[in-house]
Amino acid sequence: MDSLNAFANTLSLLGLGSESSVDALEKTLPGFKFLNTFFRSWFRVTLTGLFTFVALAGALSSGVNSLRDGASKIYWQTVRYITATISIAGNDRLNREVLNWLGAHILSKRSTRVLTANSEPLQSDAWSYRRVNTERNDYHHEKRIPVQYLPTFGSTWFIYARRIFMIKRIMTGSTRWHSASWGSAPEEFRGAPEGDEPLLVMCLGRSVEPIKLFLEECRNFADKQREAYITVRTSKPQYDPSWDTTILRPLRSLETVHFDEKIKQELVSDIQNYLDSNTRKFYNKRGIPYRRGFLLHGPPGTGKTSLSLALAGMFGLELYLLHVPSVREDGTLEKLFTTLPRRCIVLLEDVDAIGLRRTPAKYEDEKDEDEDDDDSDSDSESRHSNITLAGFLNVLDGVASQEGRIVLMTSNHADKLDSALVRPGRVDRMVYLGNISQRSSELMFLRMYSKDPDAPLPAGMVGMTEEELKRLALEFSQQIPQDIFTPAQLQGYLLNHRESPVEALAQVSSWVKEEMAIMEAANERARKAAEGKKRRKQKKKKKKQLEKAAKDLEGFDSDEALEELKKKMEEETEKNSKKLREKREGDKKRGQDETTVENTVEKEATEPSTEKKSKDEVVSNRIAVSNASVEGPDKEQEDKEVQTGGQTPAADSGSEEKSSENTNGIQN
Structure with missing residues (x-):
């Protein structure tokens, strides 16, 4: 307060706080003189002095800021002149590789005092490799995620190859917004990086060659650490169509995937020949798109995904895994494919689960009737993807499709795929992975119990020679039925x-009997469920036909009108019969095994009558036939199943004749 008073006295000497100036302000601002007197009496300062002090302080602050901005510009101009700089985007893999090298060579050897810690699993591979060297055989420790320490915001200085380097993590997006409340605090104290911040790599000198050598060293270091792993990149297309999640899987030998050895060798030879540099030149000179596609099909549990992992590890390629039904639209799929590297393996799982098939116009009526059925199976319920066949084919071999990659598609039902999808050029080879053979079961037994130099022998194998193990494997395989069990089933038994x-x-013989009984029971349940679904569908369809026919009869009181209705029904029957014949021919061409196809409309047999029938008589006869046709055959069939303990007779001529008679009585 004394300083302000002294400042006010100084202003008075200058004439800024004199009575004349106060009187002038009183004329402009009535009441100013009273306030000035009040502040002078109580606070020993005048308003004119206070206002002048604030104005000068603001001007001084503005001058300081201007000086600081000028100094900053001079600093960065100097830095630009004496350093070379390369920036790396936050979503680039090189960004994570630089952080990986920095953590292994700088942060772990220096007493850095400002770091960021993370105990959640990262979506990148920046720190995944170093955890392998610190694993402990401790269950309590294993279930805890280790703390990871990474560089935070700000600059990290170090010397590499006798050059001074600086790496700076830059705030972007939400991190910058949240840190705004910290004011002028240093960046390293404002928040923690989220993993997608750009990097600025600077080197003292005017050449970028040292930085290029440093980045190459970071890539080589990451590649060396990845030698014992398969890099699997996945995507969450429902949130962000990018390959943002990295999973490291241990290398898997191709010998651990059990299927026909001849087909396995042909597949390996095919991929090896494709990856040869001379093959690319051969394709380019002849104008052939440099792509290769394979379809791995077979029952679930036969090793389709395991084969993909083994091939990726064998040829040292990254595996890009995409569950096709999770992709929402063609644009998302196209964006994912355009960001693929030139040499990689793309695994498209369950391509049959999205129902990619062209529907001919002549089958639209049958399709609409099937969609009305409430008892849809699980396959139809899972088809919520909006991918079209044209969009899917475009990413495989369209103009914008990437060359150099290998596409592996998996399917449990290859017969459901459209012929356009599996034609050569999109699918160059189809590989069937079926149930396990006796030879493969023998090899699996040997692999499961072979000696591992890094692990102690099990108690049951102490003193066992290699010849004895081979003898046990041969005896074991002889008790496994040929092509009955999946490799996953047999491996699960051996693990137990x-x-x-x-x-x-x-114990394998008793296990085989139990598994066979379980499989037979499952097949029986599936068969009964299919038969029940078919019966319900038939009842619903016949009921709709009868309701439609009864509705058409309303208002017809003359023989001429009835004859006209009969003629109309016969024309409709002929039309539906023609559609049915075309559908049967189409099913045969597609190789579908449909043993029974019901008639869509049964031809009604008319009874000769010269007597005029009234509307009430016609409707009464129609209702009687409807009850007999809908309830009779199916109820008798269900009663027979109950009496025979759930076993459906192979043929029941009486029921068939009765059903035929009831159906033929519709025409009246």
């Missing part, structure tokens, strides 16, 4: 007896 091969051999 991994401590003793002798015990696994002794």
